[in-house]
Amino acid sequence: MKTLLVVVGVFGFQEAFSQTIELLGRIASNGDIENIHVINNTAQAFTITDIDGHFKIPAKLSDTLTFSSIQYKLKEVVVTQTIIDNEAIFVTLNEHINELDEVIVGKILTGDLFSDIRNMDANAPIDFYDVGIPGFTGTPATQSERRLSEASKFSPKAGGSLGGVGGSVSIAPLINAITGRTKMLKNRVKIEEKESLMQTIKGRLASDFFASNPLDESLQADFFYFCADDPNFVKHCKNQTDFKALIFLRMKYKQYLANLEDNKN
Known part of the structure; x- marks a missing residue:
């Protein structure tokens, strides 16, 4: 008699464990919840949600349900005894954000101005060497240095009083020296x-x-x-x-x- 009760109990447990029900479900999310794929991987059953996110799918205890959509992250849920007892499941899906690879246009700048200039592919500006004309390559004089040069420089000039023959020298440097301007x-x-x-x-x-x-x-x-x-x-x-x-x-x-x-x- 005891043996019979044990056997009946085991079969009863197995039957309860393997009992398949029609599970009612609903998807919740901030986006579109229509046509989301609901797959029972264990029972190889498949359905999709309606416009309100509702669905029906056969399931039993410990089945694995997969919820899949291009705009949401993949989610898997194992059917628990509570879900079986309620015959309902409520699932929240998180949106899937597609992160694009970083696109670099041109060279990467380091923040070091001189280093970035050296690494640029731009052509150097044309200078007087390129066009074959003379040019100054020294340090530019300051305004005071230019004034000093002009004030102290003797500038011979062509021409004179003898029919245009001869020359003259500017006396400005002498005046500047006498007055103290130099x-x-x-x-x-x-x-x-x-x-x-x-x-x-x-x-x-x-x-x-x-x-x-x-x-x-x-x-x-x-x-x-x-x-x-x-x-x-x-x-x-x-x-x-x-x-x-x-x-x-x-x-x-x-x-x-x-x-x-x-x-x-």
Whole structure:
């Protein structure tokens, strides 16, 4: 009798486990939910959803249902006992975003202006060498340097009082020398040279220098003008290594701090 009950119980469990029902389902999503493929991989059954996302499909406990659509991510659901008891299933699908490969038009820019220019395929601009005419290749003169050159340059001119034969020399340089204009222009050129050198040294070395030689930010510009006022500034900083320039700045730094202390007292 006990054996019979066990056998009946086992068969009853197997029958319940293998019982196939018509499962009602509904898809939820933000997009179009019509014509989504619903596949019972275990039972090899197939259907699609209607315009409202509803579907019917035969299923039993532990079957695997696959939900597939081009606009949604693939999703698989295993049929649980709760789904069997309710004879219904509710599935939410997530939209599938197609990420395109990165498209690079032209060369990749590094952010380094000079490096990017060197790597460009563009043709170099035409210069005077290309067309066979003479041109200036040196450093362009400043306005003060040009004025000094004009003020101190003797310019012989053709022609004269003897029937156009002979020549003359401009007396403007003599007048400029007598009036002091030439001297004034020379001083202006020197001042501009020191100013330019000071700005170059400041831009190149200020960050490293003040990292080890602290000075209030409001005084840093004044410090460099203090350095430029030194008669030996150009000698120690023009066409010199950064190491030599830093030695000079360190010496002036001590003097500058001493002056600040004297002014406080």
